[in-house]
Amino acid sequence: MTSSILSVPQARLEALLAGYQREVGRRRRQSLLVLAILAILIAIAGRVGEVDLANLVDNISNFTSYFGRIIPRLTISHFGADVADWYWNISGWLKLLLDTVLIAYLATLVGACGAFAFAFLAAANLAPSHSLRWCIKRVFEFCRTVPDLVFALMFVSAFGLGPLAGILAIAIHTFGTLGKLFTEAIENIDMRPVEGVHSTGSRFIETVRFGALPQVMSSFASYTLLRFEINVRSGSVVGMVGAGGIGQDLFVAIRKFYYTDVSAILLMIIVCVAIIDLATERIRHRLSGQDNGK
């Protein structure tokens, strides 16, 4: 039997092998360099961040026992009574949870409307004025970089305790993030319909309404729904600084070591977020399906 595999001349083989080794060596050196930089950064960050592994090892039992303590005692024989005892304040918490969801809803609505109004002026392909576009982009950046809790703290001082401060704080943050996402969606549209509408002599508003809006509407809706889900999560936190919602009760429960209350409230938040997650995902899939169908 003769082999039909072509054998490469020895000299050529060596040259090829050397080239291969060189290439592999180069990549190895590159990876090593990256690893070394990473190690130095870890060392610096560990010092600055006061990482104390001994402390963690010593106290990790606190962490595990914490979860042991927040788990309620449920016995099969008195299951109903135990659950009732665990959720002793269920009606109050449900009310606060609804507060939280509604805070997130209003904040998303206000933020999305604001972002919708300004995104068309900030998109590179539609913006009527360059300097206006630059300013709006900086405003978006400011609104999404400053943490919503900082806004919440300031608004609590200005508007008093209550949901209004939370709504405004989350709305401003939503305005910044959605503004950026909306702008990017607009910058990716097909310009032909826009030019078509523009060539008929329409004004800016009409160009946007009939040329750009139909293309971006479904992605806008999808981004807004995604944001709503994130806002429910932040809505459960702004209460910690007194800006309404279930966060206040959770904060008190954690700080005062009402262990079973912590798990009861956390479980409610998690279930609520999961339900909203599922519902918005359904709607988003539908919206994107509509898009593909067009």
Add this chain to the structure above:
Amino acid sequence: MSTRRIVHPDDTAAVLGRHRDLFDDSPLRRAATLAAPLGIAGLAIFAVWWLAIPFSQIGPGLASLGKFIALMFPPSSGGHLDLLVKAMGETLAIAFLGTLIATVVALPVSFLAARNTAPHPAIRFVIRRVLDTIRGIDALIWALVFVGVVGLGPFAGILAIAVSDTGALGKLFSEAIESAEARARESVLASGGTTLLAVRFGLLPQVLPIIAGQILYYFESNVRSATIIGIVGAGGIGLQLSEQIRTYDFDQVAFAVIMILITVAAIDMISSKLRLAIIGRRAVA
């Protein structure tokens, strides 16, 4: 002579008449298009009523907000520049180490949570639910818990970011693994490689650039979230920021916010450069 029909622009009635079907929707469809905005507005009105939004507070609130903003100028460090710089450094360290630990934990876990690499559907289901649970709890709540475990300071913040991001990154990584092409892995298996080799040479090269991009993105967003967890005493600039707001030192608030803005902008720039470099390399390879 041209035989083209010329439509006179003033003859709108005729044009409309020819395209009646475009403008006359069925009443049902009209109701459907109206239902969504009406539902949204109705829910908003209900929310305003339920939360008892005090509209009378808006006027005085805006006035005092205006006062706060006036107090912000000129921004000043209040003589604590070194303290603020150190706090900002802590913030960066928290974000960096938090993201790193989350990545190291999430990467192996994500293989167990991805449909195409999970050893058993039951394991996959359990891990997915655990990741969802971790993700459902905000980083700030984790920070509160960890302050109780390791005491006040940035270490609690690092652990909080690490845990809450493990949930998010685990989900994203497993989705990246699921969307990877199976052919490369199959060919490694077909040439006699073990499952481990197939993952190493058939899967990792595909998902690594995607994962690296996501890690960078999360690092950016963690710099933002690390600026707030100080509010509960978990290190970083949030502690100073919340104290200054509570004591109405708004010139120092403005200074700290400007520091955050500059740092975040710098980090964004660096990481977008890095991301481009990584994606560029993938395009070449």
